[in-house]
Amino acid sequence: MPISSKVIGILGTAKNTGKTTTFNFLLEWTNKENIGVGLTSIGYDGEDIDNITGLPKPRIFIQKGNIIATAEQCLSSTAAKLETIEKTPILTPLGPVLIGNTLQEGLVVLAGPNKSKDLKYIIQKIKQQGVQIILVDGALNRMIPLVHCDALILTTGASRHIDVDLLVEETESILRVYNLPLREEQNIFNQEIRRYQHNMVIFQKNGVIRPLDDHSLISKKTLHNLINNIDEKESKEIYIPGIIQDKILKEMVEKYSELFRGKTILIDNPTFLLVGSQDICHLKDLLADMIRKGIKLKTLHSLPVLAVTVNPFYLKFHRYGKESYEADWIDVVQLCQKMRSRISLPVINIKGEESKELVMIMEQFLNIGKKKK
Template sequence: MRLIETIKQKNYKTISIIGLAKNAGKTVALNYLIEEANNSNIIIGITSTGRDGENIDLVTNTQKPSVFVREGMYVATAKKALMLSDAKVEILETTGIQTPMGEVIIVKVRQDGNIQIAGPVSTMDMKYVCKRLTFFGADVVLVDGAIDRRAVSSPVITDACIIATGAVISRDMKIVIERTAHAVECYSFEEVDSNIKKLILKNNKTCIIQNSESVIIPNIETSITGGKKIVEQIDENTTHVFIRGAVTSKILKDLCQNEFIKNIKIVIEDGTKIFIEVNVWNDLKRKGLKLQSLNPIDVIAVTLNPVSPAGYFFDSAEFKTKISHYLSNIKIIDVVSGGEEN
């Protein structure tokens, strides 16, 4: 089944596309989905958490593919970005949402062409824009994101996520695969038991849950700096520790110093809140660290870009075969070689 058909069948309304690095093929993946939707008569809406669609990457100064939109699509983009685009559009709404490139405007494409996308920055504004794109007629809204703006892939905003990875991450294919598998794993932690979830949501603070379902709320300013205080209150009766907000390597290392860690499940809000290096994560897992999520993220596909703008590339078939071995339950798509799907 084609990816766009999977999205439609599961009735997803909003999908985020997250690039694990600049030039990982996120824009190519976006264009691929736009074309697939056009072929399937599915009306697409698009927006972005930053600027995308420009010909030259403003950070790396390398050539970038344009975002090519089709007649009948809906786009939410900033005023200055819209003025740099050659697609003919009809303005439907001025949202009042301000960005560094001006107010976000919602338009309907009246003639095919290239367009630059610069959407909302905040979570609240992004939720609003996605709802308005759906209101005007989009069957599916695609949100162009990035690993440094990955909160857009939170279940609070989008229904599912596509991860774009590629050779740009490293000349070593093994490293690319390892980092990609790590990102997918962090996004896909299993959901915590419903009874524990109710306790956590009731308190909505970093807390320690005992086997009697009593809750201890440590006196800390933030979870990031409060790891040692949390550890001091974990004992043999502890079953879960909920960390609100960002989850860093430091706090997880602190928790793993506790002798009872192998019997405890660490609960996070969702996979966008975890910030930990692959080697640290693997080491902590060996020590017994187990993570669960209040809101698991549905990673429905990983797209591959075997070409790096630095001039090197991977063998497409080998890249896809090897990464499919590690991510056997996820659709893998090489969007550069035409999007043939497994």
């Protein structure tokens, strides 16, 4: 029984980018191939009607033996027969999260832990059930809880932007952030960093560590506080455990490039830069500018993106008049073409032929491709 299960998170850039459709595709594949699977969601998935738009949503159909983590109150709207393995202390607005085993196939509503610390806990609980893969369905545009996954599948589409060029540009930026170099140096700072989860820290060349009061680089005040503590010659690395706002990072790069030249800005996780950014499309330009100016940006933890799935579907909102949503689609062929021309990762229309490609990627990731042949 393989215990070292891998956790795949489905990260969306917005609602209706195809998170649950991708999730269902992977679930169906694992069940067909008899791969032990555990499931949860950081949102609320599997009900027929969307909480916000009032429009139909994809349901989630589970098979015997699937392990699930969902809130207690979801059981009343779940048709699959479940056996509760454990009632965890993790609370959600829909009650505590339960770990369950599927006794009989059927539809299920998933609402699991919705904060990162809780997801980490629940992942450990599901892992104890000896599954090979854990699928975590995302929610809206939420990213942070998914930092506890081993890899991501990025879903995006017309629901995020109907302008394909903008969409491609943004996707490129996101992937660039997830490709930030990992800090690989092995020195005294490695252990020290763990102690500073709540403060920014400046590491000096002589081994001295200077903790700051702030946690995130989020305002001009925090930037000035950092600048006041930087020693042009002696400071070597700056560790930021919290959010990094693109606007502030840009100001740092543009106004204080001399001060930061040759130094490393170390962030905890690529997602922390994304969540602080208002202009994700132009992040890739900012990262290029940093390289040009000799300011290194590295990450402490990496989180590989395995593939990008795209969805041409979006909801037109009628603001005036009936104030309701209506389904519409953009040209999926053009979307995929443009995306592929700029992105090296596989770009998949989950409802199209190329979805098989996702299976290959997954087999490779789980290292089970050879065994199958």
